[in-house]
Amino acid sequence: MRQNPERRAALLDAAIEVLAREGARGLTFRAVDQEAAVPGGTASNYFANRDDLLTQVGHRFYERLEAGVDLVAVAEGGPRDRARVTELMHEVVGRVSDFRSGFLAQIELRLEATRRPELRRLLTERVRADLDANTDFHVRTGFPGDDTSVVLLYLALNWLILDRLTLPEVISEERARALVDAAVERFLPETHGSS
Numbered sequence: 001m002r003q004n005p006e007r008r009a010a011l012l013d014a015a016i017e018v019l020a021r022e023g024a025r026g027l028t029f030r031a032v033d034q035e036a037a038v039p040g041g042t043a044s045n046y047f048a049n050r051d052d053l054l055t056q057v058g059h060r061f062y063e064r065l066e067a068g069v070d071l072v073a074v075a076e077g078g079p080r081d082r083a084r085v086t087e088l089m090h091e092v093v094g095r096v097s098d099f100r101s102g103f104l105a106q107i108e109l110r111l112e113a114t115r116r117p118e119l120r121r122l123l124t125e126r127v128r129a130d131l132d133a134n135t136d137f138h139v140r141t142g143f144p145g146d147d148t149s150v151v152l153l154y155l156a157l158n159w160l161i162l163d164r165l166t167l168p169e170v171i172s173e174e175r176a177r178a179l180v181d182a183a184v185e186r187f188l189p190e191t192h193g194s195s
Contacts, residue, residue, distance in 0.1 A: 011036050011043050012060035015053060019108045020101035027053070027108075051118060058109050058122050061102050062130070065095065080142040086184040093157055093180055100165050107162065145188040152187045 014036035018027050027050070029043040036042070047053040078084050096103055113120040131154060135147040160179055163171050171179070 007038075007042075008046050008056075009060065011038070011046055012057055013064075015043075015057045016061065016105040017101050019057065019105035024054075024108045024112045029053070051116060054109060054112055054116065054119050055122050057105060058119060058126065061106050061109070062126055064102060065099060076141055080144070082144055082184060082188050082190055085138075085143055085145075085188055086181055089153060089157060089180050089184055090177065093161060093176070096161050097164060103161060103165055143188075144190070149187045153183060156183045156187075 011032055015027060015032045018031045018035050022031065029047070029050075030040065032043040032053070033040050043053070047056060078087075109119065110123060113123050131151060134154070135150045138145065138150050139147065157180065160171070160176055160183075164173070164176050
């Protein structure tokens, strides 16, 4: 297997685009090569098989979505109240929504995971670790609410993003913003004087 990290990342980014546009059935090495504008056979030199490609796409999605150090510093440095959580939730929804192809590819991966145990294991571990890290950060930094609040926000906002990216006519962007506000308001207790 080839090891050029930049080429591997470009192939995985191309695979994300193919998954989002064509679905899992359309994800072939040939389609990835064409999307990445590389010679035929390139993807097959980087990934052992289709399962390996799908698993690596799962990793790449999360790599591209990780919050930057600046965002974490801002989150840790500001007030620890419901208004701040609302601001952070808008940032998360915006960041995920801006990576439309990644989110749609992730939905395809989740469907494939129902049939592929290795992919299911990877996604289960990654989502659980992500939820645990977000819950830990939320509680450790003194934001209002508890671990259940974080999970409820995760579930509600992911479905909101899914609706906005797949059926945008159902919920307008303005309504979606109001729903993020409402979700935070309903899932988190009001606090006074937190910092």
